[in-house]
Amino acid sequence: MEAKDHKIPQFAVIKQYLEQQINTQQWAPGRRIPTEQSLADTFSVSRMTARRAVQELADRGILTRTQGSGTYVAEKSQSIPNLPIKDVVAVAKAEHSHKHKIISADAVQITSDIAKLMGLQTDTLVFQLTVVHLYVDRPIQWQKIWVNRSMAPALLKQKLDKVDPNDYLDWLCRPQKTDYQLKAVLPTASQRLQLMLSQQDTLNCMQLSRRHWSADAVFSFSIMLHPAESYYLGDELKEVQ
């Protein structure tokens, strides 16, 4: 773990020092740490080198900096960082093993709950699509998409059985921002049917809700359902050794 034959750069040494001070609680959260200049002096490097060490820890959220004031140890994060959740459909597409099936595609009046999430008025007309995504021939995701009609007026005129509507929408209005939410749900009977889940199969699904934004408006809202016990969602913890 240690025996590197390569020279450790100086900014990395300072970084290690800072991390150590924080991890061993020598420097408590909220505490002000030495200035860039002071670090540069003690480690006999230029300010820019010391700065890099500090900056990289700030980028990771370990330190917070404010111009004119100083650099402080960040309060302990209350969120689990970077839980890598795989986009199973993207993986399937990358492996050229993806197919999709359009269950329904209509223009409907939006319900109030979805309207609120999309920033639209209730009863606005939106496109509503139900899609099942397959890995080879096995369903891996059930998806319902609501689309802002004014931002993709020609959606239903596309050959949606050929082109995944998600791809079309991504191409048409490239998402600037994306929102996610995750929860565990029980699938409805029809969802179970469309996901081809038998009685023996798990009763649980991971439900991912997603909003795509273009500028300041939501252009699509999706609910995506994944069979829970499958290996698809979440990184498998690898065996040690």
Add this chain to the structure above:
Amino acid sequence: MEAKDHKIPQFAVIKQYLEQQINTQQWAPGRRIPTEQSLADTFSVSRMTARRAVQELADRGILTRTQGSGTYVAEKSQSIPNLPIKDVVAVAKAEHSHKHKIISADAVQITSDIAKLMGLQTDTLVFQLTVVHLYVDRPIQWQKIWVNRSMAPALLKQKLDKVDPNDYLDWLCRPQKTDYQLKAVLPTASQRLQLMLSQQDTLNCMQLSRRHWSADAVFSFSIMLHPAESYYLGDELKEVQ
């Protein structure tokens, strides 16, 4: 969205340009982008300024760089970035509304599946604790922890009803690395009981598995169960406007 009265720094301008080229597919994944020097020349800035723009995009995984070769547009990520999952227990602790209840605390022989995950031999003695975490008086998490005995030999001698064993373990062997995995599960009868879930309540739980590493060894493995429909796990999607 635009009308900033502050001057936009030059590295940000270059960053924007690069992002635009990538987002509009002008530069496809895998394509080599202009060198730092070339960017510096076209934007009439120093190489270090151009470098910063490139570097920050590389830090975000949008570009990949290899010394001696060049900088390339990264292949499309197949994982959903930065899904912010709150650590509900940490939040409860921050609000000073956290209590915990030790259900059991023993030394047991490890089963083969857990042994594999912890990198230990089957039948090794480990500490096994079952803990329920409360927000004020409501259970928000059921937790089972397996602890490498050699790394925390005095664990069971602590006043575990006073000090959360997680805090003790964090203090004793500060985790260098952490692994997570997430899935949806149905709680067992006893888990439901300990989480005080009634028949009317949701049948689903989000299960988070976590490994804490110290150097190259796993020192604890936890399974944490959260009632699913609660607001605890995952960021609530906010209403627009």
Add this chain to the structure above:
DNA sequence: TATTATAAGTTGTATATACAAATAATATGT
């Protein structure tokens, strides 16, 4: 032809410097 040096190109690290911008402490004036 195949192998091995050599050179050129590109990113990585580091320095010394300068000024801008925000904050915090001090001095000033009423």
Add this chain to the structure above:
DNA sequence: ACATATTATTTGTATATACAACTTATAATA
């Protein structure tokens, strides 16, 4: 005592330079 300037401190941006480390292309050699 209070409000207002002024100054000092600290981080943010930017430049020009130098050399190290690595990759790739080219030239030299067997």
